[in-house]
Amino acid sequence: MDLNKYIRDVQNFPKQGVLFKDITPLLLSPEATEEALSQLCQQAEGLGVNKVAAVESRGFFFGSLIANKLGVGYVPVRKKGKLPYTTISMEYALEYGTDTIEIHADAIQKGDKVLIHDDVLATGGTAEAVVKLVEKAGGEVVLVSFLMKLNFLHGEDKLKGKNVKSLLEY
Amino acid sequence: MDLNKYIRDVQNFPKQGVLFKDITPLLLSPEATEEALSQLCQQAEGLGVNKVAAVESRGFFFGSLIANKLGVGYVPVRKKGKLPYTTISMEYALEYGTDTIEIHADAIQKGDKVLIHDDVLATGGTAEAVVKLVEKAGGEVVLVSFLMKLNFLHGEDKLKGKNVKSLLEY
Numbered sequence: 502m503d504l505n506k507y508i509r510d511v512q513n514f515p516k517q518g519v520l521f522k523d524i525t526p527l528l529l530s531p532e533a534t535e536e537a538l539s540q541l542c543q544q545a546e547g548l549g550v551n552k553v554a555a556v557e558s559r560g561f562f563f564g565s566l567i568a569n570k571l572g573v574g575y576v577p578v579r580k581k582g583k584l585p586y587t588t589i590s591m592e593y594a595l596e597y598g599t600d601t602i603e604i605h606a607d608a609i610q611k612g613d614k615v616l617i618h619d620d621v622l623a624t625g626g627t628a629e630a631v632v633k634l635v636e637k638a639g640g641e642v643v644l645v646s647f648l649m650k651l652n653f654l655h656g657e658d659k660l661k662g663k664n665v666k667s668l669l670e671y
Numbered sequence: 672m673d674l675n676k677y678i679r680d681v682q683n684f685p686k687q688g689v690l691f692k693d694i695t696p697l698l699l700s701p702e703a704t705e706e707a708l709s710q711l712c713q714q715a716e717g718l719g720v721n722k723v724a725a726v727e728s729r730g731f732f733f734g735s736l737i738a739n740k741l742g743v744g745y746v747p748v749r750k751k752g753k754l755p756y757t758t759i760s761m762e763y764a765l766e767y768g769t770d771t772i773e774i775h776a777d778a779i780q781k782g783d784k785v786l787i788h789d790d791v792l793a794t795g796g797t798a799e800a801v802v803k804l805v806e807k808a809g810g811e812v813v814l815v816s817f818l819m820k821l822n823f824l825h826g827e828d829k830l831k832g833k834n835v836k837s838l839l840e841y
Contacts, residue, residue, distance in 0.1 A: 509756065511755040514755040523755045523756055525746075525754070525775055528744070528745040529778060531738065531739070531743055531744060531745075534735075534739060535739065558727055558753070561731035561735075562735050562745070563735070565698070565704075565736050566736060569704060569705065573701055574698070574700065575732075576695075576699065586695070605695055607699075608695065608699060
């Protein structure tokens with residue numbers, strides 16, 4: 502199955518000049534979703550993953566699916582102020598200004614082997630922050646998993662030394 | 672299994688005086704997640720569901736799991752401006768002001784039997800808007816599914832005539 506056929510190009514979103522890769526046609530197809538999920542879980546084989554951390558909001562689409570299929574705990578990574586309980590946080594730079602992501606303080610234990618998932622690897626700023634956040638909590642990042650990566654943005658430069666995998670590349 | 676044990680009470684979130692029901696301990700337990708998912712899917716038995724629409728962001732935790740387990744298409748319902756392609760939208764009243772939710776225009780076809788899922792039924796304002804949005808798109812709402820409902824907020828009054836189910840009640 503060619504998963505590329507389920508990714509829709511949308512011109513000028515979220516702003517003029519950007520070509521957005523829309524994964525909602527993939528979500529609308531149960532067969533394509535199952536195939537993508539199967540491939541995402543294959544990438545985790547033999548790594549001893551015991552937690553999946555997924556990034557708000559589009560990372561949530563496959564995050565809980567991966568955790569459920571691997572039979573491990575699920576950790577939502579959210580924007581500042583969205584998680585109700587005690588959190589640990591990580592600030593990171595945007596094009597203009599900064600943003601902050603958080604996880605619950607009890608979500609990751611020392612020695613946990615963590616699979617980080619998001620839908621797209623673009624500039625890598627968010628992914629780098631999630632890696633640092635998981636490591637701050639005592640977890641070991643054994644895989645950084647994406648549905649797709651946009652190679653022309655060189656996001657992997659920010660994830661040097663990490664095990665980075667993606668189903669699709671552009 | 673008593674799923675209640677996996678719901679954490681957090682005082683004064685998101686604002687003073689509110690007791691927040693935190694589902695992240697449930698997400699952290701693969702066994703509790705599987706049990707909740709199994710119960711959520713049992714509620715859909717015999718209804719002919721062919722699409723699951725889940726509400727940003729906490730509805731996404733179980734939304735894709737339910738769609739995957741039922742083997743049907745998944746439709747994310749998002750806040751205004753988050754979906755890249757042509758959308759249809761529904762405005763609804765908040766305590767102060769209004770909010771707007773959207774789905775992609777091609778997500779739901781006339782005659783689709785739709786399961787709507789969110790984590791919590793509170794005042795019912797969002798759920799009512801999602802029902803109207805799905806029906807505007809031509810879908811039939813066969814089940815409105817929640818992990819929990821807060822009975823003292825009487826959200827079901829806004830969903831009269833609909834098939835509303837919840838795993839937990841407070």
